[in-house]
Amino acid sequence: MRAGLRLRLLLLLGSLLLVAFVPLFFAVATYTSLTLQKLRESHARSLGRTIAGHVATVGLGRSSEELMPLVRSQLGAEGLEAIGVYGTDGAALVRVGEPSAVDALPRSARPNKEGIADVTTSHGRALAVLVPRGPGAVVAIVRTDDDASHTAPLLRLLALYTALVALALLTATYFALTRLIVRPLDGLAHSAERVASGARHLAVPKTAVRELSELGQSLNTMTARLLSEEDKLRAKVDEVEHATQKLRETQEQLVRSERLASVGRLAAGLAHEIGNPIAALMGLEDLLLAGGLEPDMERDFLQRMRRETERIHRILRDLLAFARPSTAGVDSRQPGDVEAAVHDTAALVMPHPALHGVDLALDVHGDLPRVTLSREQLVQVLLNLVLNAADAAGSGGHIRIEASRSAQGVELCVSDDGPGVAEIVRERLFEPFVTTKETGKGTGLGLAVCRGLVEAAGGTIELDLEHSRGARFVVELPDARVTASDAPLG
Ligand SMILES: Nc1ncnc2c1ncn2[C@@H]1O[C@H](COP(=O)(O)OP(=O)(O)O)[C@@H](O)[C@H]1O
Ligand SMILES: [Mg+2]
Structure with missing residues (x-):
């Protein structure tokens, strides 16, 4: 002590x-x-x-x-x-x-x-x-x-006298010094303590000693300044909190408007995609209704109408797959065999005109676990990716499908040596109706459908940005057994 x-x-x-x-x-x-x-x-x-x-x-x-x-x-x-x-x-x-x-x-x-x-x-x-x-x-x-x-x-008398005088002096000096210095100091200390525990004002004790009264004044000034700083700080904190709150609200608004914007884009894309064939249909119908056409021409018109109707049909089918990806497949709850799906896909695309002159390589590691996507859904995803790759690589190009075990389950990669994904569509690549292909060739729904299917199954799909030659899409799919044990599908 x-x-x-x-x-x-x-x-x-x-x-x-x-x-x-x-x-x-x-x-x-x-x-x-x-x-x-x-x-x-x-x-x-x-x-x-x-x-x-x-x-x-x-x-x-x-x-x-x-x-x-x-x-x-x-x-x-x-x-x-x-x-x-x-x-x-x-x-x-x-x-x-x-x-x-x-x-x-x-x-x-x-x-x-x-x-x-x-x-x-x-x-x-x-x-x-x-x-x-x-x-x-x-x-x-x-x-x-x-x-x-x-x-x-x-x-003895002398000793007593001396002792008494000394004691008297001691007492007098002690009390004088205490009164002059110690008490005002104690007062200041208590005041400071009160300020420390929340008082808004430092009460300076009255004292005749100049230095002590100056000290009191200084402490008072300091306290006032500290308190005003604290007020300012508090105001700043409030301001920051307010700003943070505002930012959060703005962000939420942004997310909402972004969502609305994608819905808007979806609607606009849909209107455009379907509007064009319908306009063509109506034109052809008008011509047919006007009559007086050669039978050959009539037949040609009807065939063109058929093509336009098919286009509308295709768009609506893709859109349906996009809207309800988890129920789009036949047997969507059945865990899918990746290896089988890869071979199915290869068999399906080989006769497709887009694959003419294109080299398709398969690299499937055996003993892969079943994944949360059904075999049909797997084929649908792979078809979209491979057809895109074939469109990009063109005749003489190379496509490679790889499937390997990953930390969560299976990693599926589709890569090609085409020109790579165009800069303008990279940001919104997986949104519906985002396409660089001319009308009639692409709907811009393929990757959107893929993402819908994969994400519904708890997986991810992304463009590999590190990949420099051509494009490379990576699909991560969870192991069906692991997922089934903690959350049954459907
Ligand atoms: N392998 C690829 N290489 C280059 N670009 C690609 C590739 N895959 C997709 N893309 C780009 O992404 C766009 C969207 O693809 P997708 O959603 O399948 O719609 P679509 O194929 O109907 O255009 C394509 O138009 C194309 O620009
Ligand atoms: Mg496509």
């Missing part, structure tokens, strides 16, 4: 105050105890002098027996532990006081010089103060070792 700004501030301030106040405390404490020490020493010195002066004034010249009670009466005051009085020769006259302090008294003292020395008694540290008086000298042992007991409460 990461520490918050408050905790960090607190730690920083705490360590700053520690760095500032601990040395200060020690400096003050050391200074205080040194001053106290000096004070005590000067005190001890003046005490020693006073005692010595007193003893010298009242006692010099008296015997040591007379001095004893006088000196003893001075003991006990202000840490005075022992007193020694020395004569002119420096020898001790009287030495009274605490036994250990008495031991610390010098055996002899030169009376001419004032001095001070550190000594140790059973109580601890002490000062021996020598004061010359008259012909002799007085030495007083004054305790100084109880410094600690005097300074300790003072130091």
Whole structure:
């Protein structure tokens, strides 16, 4: 977990105050105890002098027996532990006081010089103060070792004071900084969070700090810009959705109109295909009705009428096959044998005038599965393709029928070495009445019928666009067994 700004501030301030106040405390404490020490020493010195002066004034010249009670009466005051009085020769006259302090008294003292020395008694540290008086000298042992007991409460007080000041400073600074920085920042963070969860406006908390208020303003501007960008984006998305919807509708419309157009083309083609022979028929009928014709001519007219009627009949038959491709065959539900159908086709077309001088090659791989198209329908498709190929290749041309196993079932190919499919009809090759052949030779229904039959059987038929020499039509037909198992025909 990461520490918050408050905790960090607190730690920083705490360590700053520690760095500032601990040395200060020690400096003050050391200074205080040194001053106290000096004070005590000067005190001890003046005490020693006073005692010595007193003893010298009242006692010099008296015997040591007379001095004893006088000196003893001075003991006990202000840490005075022992007193020694020395004569002119420096020898001790009287030495009274605490036994250990008495031991610390010098055996002899030169009376001419004032001095001070550190000594140790059973109580601890002490000062021996020598004061010359008259012909002799007085030495007083004054305790100084109880410094600690005097300074300790003072130091404790100092420590307490320092700690209190430090704490007060810490609290004050902490609250000031929190108020100035942390709270406005928290406010900004909450505001930003609200914006993130959907609010439309960033509420900037009031603050006296210039930088923070500037930050708030910047955030506010940024939020406003982001929100307006978002609005724009949303508008764009709506627009795109709208456009997509429109596109879809247009596409559907296009498909519909395309369908209508093919129906229209179908009708137009039909009108043209049937209209021409009917006009011819009517003309011939008029001539016959007018009468007065030679019997030969009459016969010729009737034969021509017969041909025109046959043409109409052929067109209607093809059209019927195109309209109801799945029922056009005799036994349409019977799975067809491709190999047999190929041979049937070859036998049927061989005597046809279109095949004169044309080489027809068959390439059928044995063991082909039966397909979803009946044998008769297969022949119908193959006939259309082979006759087209013969028309294109002409005398001296070559046609090849291939049948082989494919992933789905059987692939049937009819190729020729003619000029290939004309550019203008390629797009609409499988639509009815699309033809490049002159009237009477082609109806433009052949490939449309083929596609109707093949697609009804679940297969595909297309022109191989990769093929460069002549034309090549590829028919894919599903394996009847596979299809029968998942969706029965009919
Ligand atoms: N093997 C082929 N080579 C060149 N063009 C072809 C071939 N097969 C079909 N076509 C073109 O496709 C058109 C449409 O053929 P089809 O639908 O069978 O009608 P039709 O044979 O009555 O013209 C033909 O008129 C011809 O232009
Ligand atoms: Mg044809």
